Ligand SMILES: O=c1ccn([C@@H]2O[C@H](COP(=O)(O)OP(=O)(O)O[C@H]3O[C@H](CO)[C@@H](O)[C@H](O)[C@H]3O)[C@@H](O)[C@H]2O)c(=O)[nH]1
């Protein structure tokens with residue numbers, strides 16, 4: 320596909336520890352891409368009601384900073400971001416990727432070469448033990464049941480998407496259900512989705528109380544999204 324501008328959206332909630340490093344590395348990827356292809360990039364940071372210095376830290380790096388007055392969750396943050404985006408391709412990247420974020424252009428190559436309409440990054444094996452695969456497994460089964468697509472990384476938030484998919488899917492999914500909903504909608508609307516290995520690393524959720532609480536919220540959001548996709552399919 321032909322694309323002149325790539326919009327990158329980074330949702331961030333209390334990410335002062337890792338945000339600057341992530342944005343700096345995204346910028347490195349942007350410069351490489353512009354040098355090689357002449358394409359423009361637009362970096363949008365959505366501060367999801369942070370109580371720390373997240374928004375201030377984004378100032379030197381972002382083309383646009385959007386602020387939610389209070390925390391509304393990842394789905395709402397992405398929605399706010401893509402509605403302001405001008406690119407034909409939108410890339411979603413989490414705020415905690417650190418220096419690995421420079422590899423984000425890997426995600427757009429298959430789109431530019433016309434091989435697919437949406438890519439999802441499969442991250443390398445985690446360095447420490449995380450969960451037991453319950454949320455990921457439930458999400459993968461739900462995606463397969465509702466769309467027929469066999470996903471290995473249904474929760475991965477690192478993606479590149481043709482912007483028309485976002486407009487047609489209408490950003491109707493909230494919280495941590497956004498990835499699963501977008502994947503199901505894209506496949507059901509006939510778009511081609513490719514999962515590919517990209518050397519991106521993120522903060523891993525541990526086996527402790529806050530980790531289990533986090534996974535509980537993920538599971539609840541994924542379940543709500545699967546229910547919504549079943550009750551009101553996109554097409
Ligand atoms: O209320 C929130 C919570 C998180 N975030 C941001 O969303 C991103 C992902 O959040 P994180 O807590 O790092 O999620 P993970 O535990 O890493 O969750 C995995 O699974 C999620 C779906 O369940 C995906 O959104 C993530 O991309 C994927 O890495 C980060 O940039 C956060 O700052 C918000 O903007 N608002």
Ligand SMILES: O=C(O)[C@H](O)COP(=O)(O)O
Pocket residue numbers: 449450451452453454455456523524533534537
């Ligand atoms: O750590 C993770 O990958 C997510 O929090 C999901 O956890 P789980 O799929 O291992 O339950």
